[in-house]
Amino acid sequence: MTSNSRVVVLGAGLAGVRLARRLGELGMPALVVGDEEHRPYNRVLLAEVLAGRYSPEVIALPAPAGLVRARVTGIDRARRVLACADGSEIAYGTLVLATGSNPVLPPLRGLFTPDHVLPEGVHAFRTMDDCLGLSKAVRPGVRAVVVGGGLLGVSAARALAVRGAQVVLAQQAERLMERQLDPDASRLVHRHLKDLGVEVHTECRVRDVRCLGGAVRSVEMADGYALDADLVVLACGVSPRAGLARAAGIAVHKGVLVDDALRTSDPHIRAIGDCAQHDGTVYGLAAPALEQADVLAESLAGNPDSRYTGTRALTRLTLAGNSAFDLAAFGETEPRPGDDVVQLSDATRGTYRKVVVRDDRLVGGVLVGDLGTVGALARAWEGAEPLPSDGGPLLHLLTNGGT
Numbered sequence: 001m002t003s004n005s006r007v008v009v010l011g012a013g014l015a016g017v018r019l020a021r022r023l024g025e026l027g028m029p030a031l032v033v034g035d036e037e038h039r040p041y042n043r044v045l046l047a048e049v050l051a052g053r054y055s056p057e058v059i060a061l062p063a064p065a066g067l068v069r070a071r072v073t074g075i076d077r078a079r080r081v082l083a084c085a086d087g088s089e090i091a092y093g094t095l096v097l098a099t100g101s102n103p104v105l106p107p108l109r110g111l112f113t114p115d116h117v118l119p120e121g122v123h124a125f126r127t128m129d130d131c132l133g134l135s136k137a138v139r140p141g142v143r144a145v146v147v148g149g150g151l152l153g154v155s156a157a158r159a160l161a162v163r164g165a166q167v168v169l170a171q172q173a174e175r176l177m178e179r180q181l182d183p184d185a186s187r188l189v190h191r192h193l194k195d196l197g198v199e200v201h202t203e204c205r206v207r208d209v210r211c212l213g214g215a216v217r218s219v220e221m222a223d224g225y226a227l228d229a230d231l232v233v234l235a236c237g238v239s240p241r242a243g244l245a246r247a248a249g250i251a252v253h254k255g256v257l258v259d260d261a262l263r264t265s266d267p268h269i270r271a272i273g274d275c276a277q278h279d280g281t282v283y284g285l286a287a288p289a290l291e292q293a294d295v296l297a298e299s300l301a302g303n304p305d306s307r308y309t310g311t312r313a314l315t316r317l318t319l320a321g322n323s324a325f326d327l328a329a330f331g332e333t334e335p336r337p338g339d340d341v342v343q344l345s346d347a348t349r350g351t352y353r354k355v356v357v358r359d360d361r362l363v364g365g366v367l368v369g370d371l372g373t374v375g376a377l378a379r380a381w382e383g384a385e386p387l388p389s390d391g392g393p394l395l396h397l398l399t400n401g402g403t
């Protein structure tokens with residue numbers, strides 16, 4: 001294959017590796033360029049590595065045949081060449097950006113040392129290196145503060161507690177995982193963390209990181225209250241890693257803008273996964289990243305009908321171990337006036353199931369503790385088919401998974 005027709009995939013994460021695999025199956029081997037030191041891995045399972053449940057090898061992805069380790073620092077669109085940090089260049093015919101996300105670092109005083117690095121003991125939670133760094137530092141009794149109470153913060157707090165740390169979770173919003181869950185489900189997550197010994201503070205803003213000799217010693221809240229800390233985990237969300245695209249003059253809003261063929265504003269460059277923004281949405285979730293990779297493989301292999309029209313993405317969190325805890329949420333979990341709601345909860349078992357129906361269509365739901373019915377509900381939601389109007393089948397779906 002000449003360098004001019006070569007597909008180069010920038011990013012060896014979930015989306016990039018999946019795309020390379022699919023292209024290989026379609027007889028179009030691609031070159032994948034990734035900057036992480038480790039063999040490609042399933043990022044979704046990092047919390048399980050931190051919790052000590054899986055070793056890093058267990059979450060490794062099958063490595064693509066053509067994988068190059070390099071950090072790309074620039075895209076020369078006129079010459080169709082990538083510039084790498086080591087001074088080398090990689091020519092492409094078609095470039096696929098699959099650069100993922102960066103962790104959002106909150107504007108805390110003292111967060112960076114004078115050399116612009118995070119103080120010792122302060123970690124983001126995005127990469128295998130973050131995970132191994134945290135894993136090395138955590139010991140029974142270590143005082144850890146997790147900043148952020150979304151999916152990432154909850155997973156990190158739980159994993160650290162399982163490893164015996166004394167964990168405080170500081171959440172700025174009034175409840176946990178407020179973007180995905182309704183208040184009842186948030187309460188169950190809160191209870192689960194408390195049962196593991198995690199101290200959860202909501203409506204609590206961290207303002208300051210205090211260090212001594214380059215290592216974190218405490219964090220200070222907006223109200224002046226200080227918490228001793230040996231470890232701080234920053235779990236304040238992610239933003240698309242779109243800097244290279246922006247610097248190369250490719251259209252970027254929140255993420256790299258793509259059309260239904262996952263094409264950017266440059267016809268020779270596509271984008272998939274967390275870095276891409278399709279039809280106004282940056283998903284930041286694994287399922288859409290994989291679906292985009294599959295659609296793009298078909299498109300690059302010459303199928304003109306292969307189009308991406310969006311993913312109805314389900315958020316799923318599985319916290320395994322002695323006190324297993326599962327939850328799934330999709331669509332709108334809080335009803336608007338006039339919507340129908342079916343809700344079943346069992347306080348003793350800690351299970352909770354709720355669906356929201358609008359104009360005979362399932363528009364959202366949340367399940368905690370017992371996910372037996374999630375497949376059937378997700379199918380009904382994804383299909384967006386009208387539900388039979390007497391409500392009976394819906395209750396059946398909620399209780400029996402449609403079997």
Ligand SMILES: Cc1cc2nc3c(=O)[nH]c(=O)nc-3n(C[C@H](O)[C@H](O)[C@H](O)COP(=O)(O)OP(=O)(O)OC[C@H]3O[C@@H](n4cnc5c(N)ncnc54)[C@H](O)[C@@H]3O)c2cc1C
Binds near residue numbers: 034125273275318
């Ligand atoms: C701890 C954790 C838990 C998560 N849990 C869930 C979950 O339960 N469910 C869910 O749906 N999603 C979850 N996610 C999100 C999910 O992991 C992402 O949506 C998914 O990984 C996106 O895949 P991607 O390939 O777009 O990006 P990534 O997997 O981030 O891969 C991008 C790769 O590109 C590389 N790269 C970037 N820039 C360059 C460059 N200039 N040069 C070379 N390489 C570069 C990066 O280093 C990285 O390896 C979780 C994420 C984390 C961190």
